[in-house]
Amino acid sequence: MAPPRMNRRFLLFLLFWMSPVLFADPAGDIMSDASVTTAIHWVDRRTIELSPHEASDLSRVGGKFYSGCPPGSWAVAVPFYAALKPIFNRLPESWARSTTPWSFSWPHTVSKAVYFLQIALVWFLMAPLTALFLVQMSIFLESTGSPPLFSIGIPLLCSIGSLLLCYSSVYSKQGLSNLLVWNALFWNLNAAGRSSARSFLLGALLGLAVAVDYPAFIPAALVIWFLLRDSSKTSPAHLLAGLIAALSPLIYFHHILFGDLTPYHYRAWPAIRVAYKGALVSASQFQSGPFLGLGGPSLVSLYGLSFSSFKGIFIFCPPLLLGMWGCLKSWKTSGDSLGALAILTLAATFLFVSSLQGELYWSGAPQYFGPRYLLASIPLGLMGLRRFDFGRHFGWAMAFLACAAVGINVLGAMFQDVMIQLPITAPALQKPLWLVSKAFLSVGSRIPMLDFYDIPPPVQWAVFTSYAAALTLGVTKLMKSSRSRA
Numbered sequence: 204m205a206p207p208r209m210n211r212r213f214l215l216f217l218l219f220w221m222s223p224v225l226f227a228d229p230a231g232d233i234m235s236d237a238s239v240t241t242a243i244h245w246v247d248r249r250t251i252e253l254s255p256h257e258a259s260d261l262s263r264v265g266g267k268f269y270s271g272c273p274p275g276s277w278a279v280a281v282p283f284y285a286a287l288k289p290i291f292n293r294l295p296e297s298w299a300r301s302t303t304p305w306s307f308s309w310p311h312t313v314s315k316a317v318y319f320l321q322i323a324l325v326w327f328l329m330a331p332l333t334a335l336f337l338v339q340m341s342i343f344l345e346s347t348g349s350p351p352l353f354s355i356g357i358p359l360l361c362s363i364g365s366l367l368l369c370y371s372s373v374y375s376k377q378g379l380s381n382l383l384v385w386n387a388l389f390w391n392l393n394a395a396g397r398s399s400a401r402s403f404l405l406g407a408l409l410g411l412a413v414a415v416d417y418p419a420f421i422p423a424a425l426v427i428w429f430l431l432r433d434s435s436k437t438s439p440a441h442l443l444a445g446l447i448a449a450l451s452p453l454i455y456f457h458h459i460l461f462g463d464l465t466p467y468h469y470r471a472w473p474a475i476r477v478a479y480k481g482a483l484v485s486a487s488q489f490q491s492g493p494f495l496g497l498g499g500p501s502l503v504s505l506y507g508l509s510f511s512s513f514k515g516i517f518i519f520c521p522p523l524l525l526g527m528w529g530c531l532k533s534w535k536t537s538g539d540s541l542g543a544l545a546i547l548t549l550a551a552t553f554l555f556v557s558s559l560q561g562e563l564y565w566s567g568a569p570q571y572f573g574p575r576y577l578l579a580s581i582p583l584g585l586m587g588l589r590r591f592d593f594g595r596h597f598g599w600a601m602a603f604l605a606c607a608a609v610g611i612n613v614l615g616a617m618f619q620d621v622m623i624q625l626p627i628t629a630p631a632l633q634k635p636l637w638l639v640s641k642a643f644l645s646v647g648s649r650i651p652m653l654d655f656y657d658i659p660p661p662v663q664w665a666v667f668t669s670y671a672a673a674l675t676l677g678v679t680k681l682m683k684s685s686r687s688r689a
Contacts, residue, residue, distance in 0.1 A: 211681060211684060211685075212338055212342070214677055214680070214681060215334075215337075215338050215341060215355070215358075215681060216334045216335070216338050217334075217677070218334075218359075218362075218673075218674055218677045218678065218681075219333060219334035219337040219338065219358065219359075219362050220330045220331060220333070220334035221330075221670065221673070221674075222330075222333075222362055222363055222368060222371075222372075222616075222670075222674075223325055223326075223329055223330035223333055223368070223371040223372045224325070224326050224330050225650060225666075225667075225670050226368065226369075226372040226616035226617065226650070226651060227322055227325040227326060227330075227372055227373070227651065227652055228321075228325070228372055228373040228619060228620045228651050228652075229300060229318060229321055229322050229620075229651065229652055229655055230321070230620045230623065230624065230651075230655075231317075231321040231373060231374055232373050232374070232375050232571070232623060233259055233260065233568065233570065233571075233623060234259065234260040234271070234272055234376065235272075235276075235321060235373065235374045235375065235376070236257070236258045236259060236260075236313065236317060236321075237253065237257075237258035237259065237260045237261060237270040237271055237272050237277075238270055238272045238276040238277040238280060238374070238376070239277070239280055239284075239317050239320050239321055239324070239374065240253060240257050240258050240270075240314075240317055241253060241269070241270040241277035242277045242278070242280035242281045242283075242284050242320070243284055243314075243316050243317065243320065245277070245281055246281060246284050246285050246288065251269055251270065251277070252267050252268065252269060253268045253269060253270060254268065255268050255471070257314075258270065260272055260470075261470070261471040262461075262469040262470055262471055263469060263471035264460060264461060264469055268471060269460065271469075271470050271471065272376055272416075273376070273413075273414055273415055273416060273417055273453070274414060274452075274453060274456045275411055275412075275413075275414030275415035275416075275453065276376045276379070276415045276416065278414070279328070279379065279411075279415065280320065280324060280374075283320065283323055283324055283327060283328065284316070284320050287319075287320070287323055288316070291315065291316050291319050291320070294315065294319060296315055298315075298319075299313070299314075299315040299318040299319065300318065300655045300656070321373075321374055322652070324374040325371075325372060325373060325374060328374075328379070329371045329372070329373075329374060329375075329378060329379065329382070330371065332371075332379070332382040332383070332386060333362070333367065333371040333382060335386060336382055336385045336386045336389060336582075337358040337361060337362055338358075339386065339389035339390060339392075339393055340357070340358045340361070340385075340389055340582065340586070341354050341355060341357075341358045342389075342393050343389055343392050343393055344357060344358075344586070344589065345685075346393070349589045351681070351682045351685035351686060352593075352682075353588065353589040354685070355678060355681055355682055355685065356605075357585050357586055357588055357589065359678060360522065360585055360588075360605055360608065360609070361581065361582050361585050363609050363612060363613060363674075364520065364522070364605060364608035364609040364611075364612055365519075365520045365523070365581045365582075365585065365608065365612055366519060366520065366572070366573045366574075366575065366577075366578050366581060366612065366615075367578065367581060367582070368612045368613065368615070368616045369572050369573065369612065369615045369616050369619050370575060370578055372616050372619075372651075373619070375575070376415050376416040377416055377418075377575045377576065377578050378578065379415050379416070380412040380413070380415040380416035380418075380419035381412070381419065381422065381578050381579050383408050383409070383411055383412040383415065383419075384408075384409060384412045384419060384422045384423055384426055384579070385582055386408065387405045387408040387409055387412075387426065388426050388429070388430075390405065391405055391430055391436055391437065392541075394436055396435075396436070397434075397435055397436050397437065397438060398436075398438075399438045399441045400441075402430075402437050402438040402439075402441035402442045402445065403438075403441040403442070403444055403445035403448075404445060405430065405437070405442055405445060406427075406441070406442040406443060406444060406445025406446035406447075406448070406449070407445035407446070407448055407449045408445075408449075409423040409426060409427060409445075409446060409449070410423075410445065410446045410447070410448070410449025410450045410453075411449045413449075413450065413453070414449060414450065414452070414453040418552075418555065418576060419579070421548070421551045421552055421555060421579065422548055422552070422579040425544055425547055425548050425551065426544070427442065427446070428544075429540060429541075429544045430442060432540055479562075479563060479627065479628055480562065498558055498559075498560045499558050500554060500557035500558050501557070503562070504556075504557040504558075504559070504562075504565040505553075505557050507562065507565065507566065508553060508556060508557055508565065508566075508574050508577065509553075512634060512635075512636055512637075513566065513569075513633055513634070513635065514566045514567070514573065514574040515574070516573070516574050516577045516580070516581075518611075518636070519572075519573040519574070519608075519611055519612070519615075519636075520581060520585075520608050520611075520612070521604040521607050521608050521611075522585060522588060522601065522604045522605055522608055523580075523581060523584050523585060525587070525588060525591070525601070525604070526545075526584045526585045526586065526587035526588045527545065527546065527549060527584045527587055528587065529542075529586075529587030529588055529589070529590035529591055530542035530543075530545040530546050530583070530584060530586070530587035530590070531546055531587075532587075532590055533587065533590050534546060541583065541586070542587060542590075544583055545580065545583035545584050545586065545587060548579055548580045548583060548584075549577070549580035549584060552576065552577050552579050552580055553577065553580075555576075556574070556576040556577060563627075568627070569627055569629075569632040569633065570622050570623045570624075570625060570627060570632060571619075571622070571623070572615040572619045572622055572635060572639075573615065573635075588601075611636060614636075614639040614640060614642075614643055615635075615639055616651075617639065617642075617643065617648065617649040617650070617651070618638070618639045618642045618643070618649060619651075620651050621642060622635065622638065622639075646660060647660050647663070647664055648660075648663055648664050648667035648668075649663055650663045650666055650667060653666065
């Protein structure tokens with residue numbers, strides 16, 4: 204007997220939730236320490252001022268230092284720290300593990316509160332938002348007639364076979380902003396009828412995404428275009444009101460702290476120059492250029508972001524190219540607006556990122572696994588796979604691509620914190636797939652948090668094997684129940 208619908212959705216939620224939880228990175232990414240520390244200061248001291256020895260990504264205004272990240276990235280963390288502070292205070296200091304200071308930063312230490320809040324934000328914010336989005340995607344695919352191979356397989360591929368796995372396993376502003384955009388989109392896709400309250404909340408979510416990460420204005424603007432095309436579900440006035448409600452505090456914050464709306468030239472990157480590929484490079488050069496360091500795309504950046512083993516989106520997620528072909532097919536043959544949204548999102552983000560001047564910038568920094576600024580295009584692109592009727596031979600080829608994607612991104616999740624803590628000039632960062640493969644062959648399956656606590660490799664192997672078995676059993680059960688209901 205097939206399990207009830209709510210039970211199946213809850214099981215699906217758990218399966219998608221446990222991957223970011225398992226691979227949670229206690230070190231955070233290069234920029235998250237500034238956001239997390241600001242949230243802690245606001246709760247503890249009612250200030251957002253930072254010391255240059257507390258974080259990497261800073262802005263300097265009038266001799267004072269603040270987070271260099273958008274205010275939404277630390278404001279979202281405030282209620283989590285306020286709720287969990289009593290628990291953190293009771294945890295032994297020895298349980299917090301120090302991490303290596305990043306390249307391009309003042310030497311700084313990581314406090315116990317910062318360490319534990321990084322983990323908590325993955326477990327209780329990033330992982331639930333990831334699972335909620337993927338469940339909504341599965342519901343949409345099922346409701347539009349996709350068989351279980353697609354209604355369960357595509358969200359699963361997105362979960363463990365794309366960069367979403369790495370960037371939902373760490374408190375990343377790129378991951379969080381895109382999760383807000385995707386949840387808003389699929390909430391509306393699955394909704395019945397028009398609702399003023401829902402339209403307002405959709406606008407607020409999209410505005411919050413921009414407040415978390417400024418480049419999220421690209422996918423957010425395209426989703427707004429998509430929502431406004433269907434007046435049967437969306438109230439334009441209420442959507443705009445929600446957007447204004449979310450963006451007004453951001454604009455006010457910029458006016459009060461910076462005096463204008465372009466805070467990037469206040470970034471306080473230290474004036475350190477390193478020899479990067481034969482040229483002296485400083486992170487402060489990002490502010491130079493006509494507008495936020497933008498110039499125009501080059502052949503080097505276009506290739507680098509598409510098919511290179513360094514940052515090529517179609518290398519880090521091989522099925523995506525086929526999925527985008529499916530989106531283009533459905534857009535051209537049937538006018539599918541969701542396919543159009545996928546293509547436009549990839550094109551717009553690709554044009555924006557490839558226009559950043561210098562490899563250090565369009566790559567999103569060599570230490571990061573894959574092209575993090577192209578994350579927005581992945582889920583909708585993978586949905587294009589449902590447009591194909593996989594025969595026997597084509598099906599085996601697709602299975603090979605899917606397995607390759609899962610292997611690449613699981614290895615990335617295992618070793619992304621190792622990459623981030625390497626010097627920016629490390630030659631190994633130019634070949635990230637070889638780096639993580641070599642690390643896997645050397646130490647085997649690695650769970651970042653367990654490794655931080657020096658848990659023996661056999662135990663980490665056992666934990667990973669148990670995770671893989673639970674995921675396989677859960678997906679098998681869901682596939683069988685879906686077929687029995689068909």
